[in-house]
Structures are given as C-alpha cells and as structure tokens.
Amino acid sequence: MNNFSDMLSKAKAMQEKMKQAQDQIKRIEVHGMSGGNLVKVTLTGDYEIKSIEITDAAKKESQEIINDLIIAAYNNAKENLKKKSAEELSKVTGGLNLPLDFKLPF
Template sequence: MNLKKMMQQAAKMQEQLAQTQSELADKTVTATAGGGKVTVTANGAGEVLSIKIDKTVVDPEDVESLEDLILSGVQKAIEEGKALQQSEMSKLTAGMGLPPGMGF
C-alpha cells in the first residue's frame, strides 16, 4: 500500500468519524428511575438534555431519595448514550475493514 492511498483512507476515515459524531449528537436515549418517576434524556454525545421529575417524588422531608433517583436516572442515560455511541462507532470501524477492538 502506498503512502498516498493511506493518506486518502485516513482522510476518509476522519470525515466519516466527524459525520458519525455529528449524528450521535442528534440521537437521543431516555432512561427512567424510580418506576418512571424520574426521566432523563441524553444524546449519543454524552450530554444530558433534560430531566423530568414526577411531583409525587418531591418530598422536602426526603431530599436524599430524590437525589438518588436523579443520580440513577442520569447514570442510566449516560450508559445508554455510551452504548449507542459504541454501536455507531462499531458500524463505522466495521466498514473500514478493521478487526473488532481496533476501532474507537
């Protein structure tokens, strides 16, 4: 393989990576905690976009439980966003002929 061809492939890979990252920012995942009392929406770029809290779990005497529910919902949303990102990146690297684990 010559250097020019390798550079062209690297440029194409960079372009595809940028496009995939842009698409991930537009895709969302939703996670819930507390039986749906807290709903967190995040995108494939790992950004939390919104948090919805059912008013029935807002108890001034039990702030810790609400904090736990919010934390759990955010953690689940981030996990799902990372899974979406991994899935999309795996598709990208598979199209490049790289062996599993050699991609991003």
C-alpha cells in the first residue's frame, strides 16, 4: 500500500507542477512576422492577440494583401507559441510529451 501512496503523492505533485506550467504559459508573449517584417502580431500564451503592427509600406498594399499578411503573422506567432509552450511543459514533465491541457484523474 505504501507504493500506491507514494505514487499518489507523486501524481499530485505532478498535477501542481502542470498547473504552474499552464499559469506560466498564459503569461508568455510571442511575436509572429510576415512579409519580411511588414506585419508583426503579438500573441499571449492563451492565444489572444495583444497587438498588430502594420508598417507604412504594408499599408500601401491592397486590403487583401494586408489581410493575408496579418493571417500569416498570426499563424507564425501561433507556431512560435506552440514551441514555447512545449518548452515550458518539457521543463515540468522532464521531456514527456504531454498535451498542455493534460489532466490527472483526481
């Protein structure tokens, strides 16, 4: 029975570390760029856009191109956030590839 208690306490400790990692990830900010830095999007750890910067050169383009640049910059930021989130989770899990929303059964 001692092994089960030990396992349970380790699982609870891991759950707390996961919660701390999730809180840390929410505070992350990443940037995404497109069009040779014509558009820059800043994204928070919970995938909310914090800012969009459009250079004057980009503003001279058609609305369709500007829209595409914004989408590309957001997608770039999203990929950067996934990588950064995976790094933060890896620190907690010791390299296990657990999903960010991983929940222990208690």
